[in-house]
Amino acid sequence: MPKYPQRFLVIGSILGALSVGIGAFGAHGLHDFLEEAGRITTFKTAVNYLWYHTFAILLVGLLSTHKPSKLIRVAGYLFLIGIVLFSGSLFLLIKTNNPSLGAVTPFGGLLFIAGWVLLAIGVTRKPS
Numbered sequence: 001m002p003k004y005p006q007r008f009l010v011i012g013s014i015l016g017a018l019s020v021g022i023g024a025f026g027a028h029g030l031h032d033f034l035e036e037a038g039r040i041t042t043f044k045t046a047v048n049y050l051w052y053h054t055f056a057i058l059l060v061g062l063l064s065t066h067k068p069s070k071l072i073r074v075a076g077y078l079f080l081i082g083i084v085l086f087s088g089s090l091f092l093l094i095k096t097n098n099p100s101l102g103a104v105t106p107f108g109g110l111l112f113i114a115g116w117v118l119l120a121i122g123v124t125r126k127p128s
Contacts, residue, residue, distance in 0.1 A: 005068075008061030008076045015054040015083070022091075023047045039094045046090035053079045053112060056119070063123060071122030075115040082111035 026034060026043050034040045060076035063069075086108025093101040 004073050004076075005061045005064035008057050008064065008073075011080065012054055012058035012061055015050065015057060019047065019051045019054050022050070034094070037094065037097065042090050042094055046087040046094075049108075049112070050083055050087040053083050053115075056112075056115065060119065063119075067123065069122040069125065071118045071125065075118040075122060078111045078115035078118065082108045082115060084108070085111060 026047060030043070031040075034043050056079045057076055060072055060079065064072055064076075086105055089101045089104035089108065093099070093105075
């Protein structure tokens with residue numbers, strides 16, 4: 001078995017722990033700050049997309065153990081970079097209150113879309 005399925009499973013597991021930790025910290029430790037800043041919805045969006053794409057990365061790892069595919073592997077990396085750009089830019093926006101960081105967020109969203117498209121192609125393509 002190639003090493004990359006295990007890599008995605010480990011990354012997904014770590015991101016899962018981070019998702020829970022960040023979500024709990026936001027709900028309890030940052031709630032007043034987020035409410036005062038008017039950023040509760042932004043925070044929830046960042047955590048939700050982090051969480052959804054954590055599962056996408058785990059899915060890539062699981063699928064890759066049964067169907068190794070370059071397209072599936074690339075989809076996993078697109079999900080990971082998408083998390084950094086999408087959720088990361090939203091978390092930074094909340095911390096810095098710099099609205100120009102919001103311009104980065106759509107690029108993460110585009111990477112999520114591209115990742116899902118490549119995943120669909122990768123699982124339907126016959127092995128060469």
